[in-house]
Amino acid sequence: MTAATIVAALLAGAYVVAVLEGWATTGRFQPGAPLVAGLALLGRESVVPRRPDRLLYETAPVLLLAAAVMAAAVLPLSPELVAVDLATGALFVNAAWAYVMVALVMAGWGPNGAYAMVAGWRFLGQLIAYAMLIVMPIATVGMRAESLATTAIVSSQVGLWNAATQPIGFVLFTLAAMAVAFIPPFDLPTAPGELAGGVAAEYTGVRLAIFRLARLVLVVTLAAAVAVFFLGGWLGPWLPAWAWTGVKTLAVAAAMFAAGRFVPRLRAEHLLQWTWKLGIPLALFNIAWVGVTLWWADR
Amino acid sequence: MSTLQHYLVLAGLIVGTIGLVVTLLLLARAVGQTRAEAGKDVPFAGGTLAPKPVWVRYHVRYYGVALLFLAFDMEMAFMYPWAVVYRELGLPALLDMGVFLSVLFLGILYGWSEGALRRQ
Numbered sequence: 001m002t003a004a005t006i007v008a009a010l011l012a013g014a015y016v017v018a019v020l021e022g023w024a025t026t027g028r029f030q031p032g033a034p035l036v037a038g039l040a041l042l043g044r045e046s047v048v049p050r051r052p053d054r055l056l057y058e059t060a061p062v063l064l065l066a067a068a069v070m071a072a073a074v075l076p077l078s079p080e081l082v083a084v085d086l087a088t089g090a091l092f093v094n095a096a097w098a099y100v101m102v103a104l105v106m107a108g109w110g111p112n113g114a115y116a117m118v119a120g121w122r123f124l125g126q127l128i129a130y131a132m133l134i135v136m137p138i139a140t141v142g143m144r145a146e147s148l149a150t151t152a153i154v155s156s157q158v159g160l161w162n163a164a165t166q167p168i169g170f171v172l173f174t175l176a177a178m179a180v181a182f183i184p185p186f187d188l189p190t191a192p193g194e195l196a197g198g199v200a201a202e203y204t205g206v207r208l209a210i211f212r213l214a215r216l217v218l219v220v221t222l223a224a225a226v227a228v229f230f231l232g233g234w235l236g237p238w239l240p241a242w243a244w245t246g247v248k249t250l251a252v253a254a255a256m257f258a259a260g261r262f263v264p265r266l267r268a269e270h271l272l273q274w275t276w277k278l279g280i281p282l283a284l285f286n287i288a289w290v291g292v293t294l295w296w297a298d299r
Numbered sequence: 300m301s302t303l304q305h306y307l308v309l310a311g312l313i314v315g316t317i318g319l320v321v322t323l324l325l326l327a328r329a330v331g332q333t334r335a336e337a338g339k340d341v342p343f344a345g346g347t348l349a350p351k352p353v354w355v356r357y358h359v360r361y362y363g364v365a366l367l368f369l370a371f372d373m374e375m376a377f378m379y380p381w382a383v384v385y386r387e388l389g390l391p392a393l394l395d396m397g398v399f400l401s402v403l404f405l406g407i408l409y410g411w412s413e414g415a416l417r418r419q
Binding site: 003007042043045046047048049050051061062065066069070073083084085086090091103109111112113114115116117121124125128129131132136137138139142143146147148194197201202205206207209211268269273274276277280281284287288291292294295298 | 302305306308309311312313315316317319320323324327330331333334340341342343344345350352353354356357359360361364367368371372375378379382383384385386387389390392393395397400401404407411416417418
């Protein structure tokens with residue numbers, strides 16, 4: 001029952017995020033557009049490129065969707081509304097997001113097309129750039145909560161949100177979350193205008209619809225993770241708990257899209273250099289910062 | 300819920316995801332078939348035909364960073380259990396982990412000085 005509610009919330013969130021992304025990219029607010037586009041894709045031909053690796057080609061969108069759903073399963077809407085309250089929840093979301101890279105490399109390799117291939121390998125490089133900035137801030141969040149359960153992490157923020165106590169981790173995690181979901185300026189694997197859609201270039205019709213749905217669900221899980229780990233999840237006055245998580249999630253997603261609109265796409269090697277020369281030293285400093293402040297508070 | 304039930308729910312979600320995808324594929328097939336036409340199934344390559352299969356050796360230009368990444372990824376396996384017990388153990392735990400992280404950070408500095416973070 002709870003799982004069904006989470007799935008329904010996830011689909012609703014994906015719809016709103018699709019509207020938000022359309023708004024951010026085209027500048028027009030079209031609340032019906034995702035429905036129309038989805039139905040149109042269902043009615044279109046789904047051409048399979050010649051001599052593909054059929055297994056990887058067909059599996060990639062499903063794997064992307066499954067990875068996003070797995071990540072959503074451990075993120076709580078409210079203390080009760082969490083599909084599975086795993087004791088290792090914060091670790092489990094990492095494991096689920098790791099499959100995003102696998103799915104995109106599969107989508108790049110599968111269709112036997114040059115642009116998709118380049119985009120797939122490029123996303124592997126992007127993983128090397130963002131992965132540490134995902135895992136290290138989550139570790140510091142776990143340090144404060146003394147637990148990896150996502151519900152315990154939200155409860156630990158009753159006094160003050162983690163965004164206030166660990167601002168560096170918050171910023172790094174949000175930027176890395178944008179890179180996981182390849183939101184501009186980190187849209188290297190799809191790179192419209194450069195790689196002609198990249199990993200999604202050879203997907204058409206219903207397969208493209210599944211791919212896009214998976215990507216939208218992924219954006220929802222990442223925005224929800226920022227809200228749960230750093231913005232106090234369900235904590236807040238007046239509104240019911242689930243509404244707070246929803247509002248924060250959508251606000252984070254909107255902020256991500258809005259930020260991406262004003263920044264040009266980063267080159268792959270520049271992304272790697274920024275993350276390894278600046279991001280990871282900052283993430284390590286964040287661990288030390290959180291360690292010292294927690295010790296000072298517990299003293 | 301017990302842990303076993305947790306994993307049953309997760310397995311159910313995976314099955315449900317696959318079920319949704321299969322339903323959509325069958326629905327699309329019911330709406331109409333893809334017509335086989337010449338040249339339609341050629342992968343996009345900017346207006347030219349890709350002469351070779353693309354599954355060739357690819358120069359991974361970020362291999363220097365990839366090697367550093369392996370070390371850091373292993374380190375995270377130790378970070379998570381440490382993070383959970385950190386407040387119990389206090390400052391000595393931070394110093395223990397600090398030594399470990401410093402060694403890894405020196406690895407970045409060394410790699411940086413040798414040009415490992417550049418596009419190869």
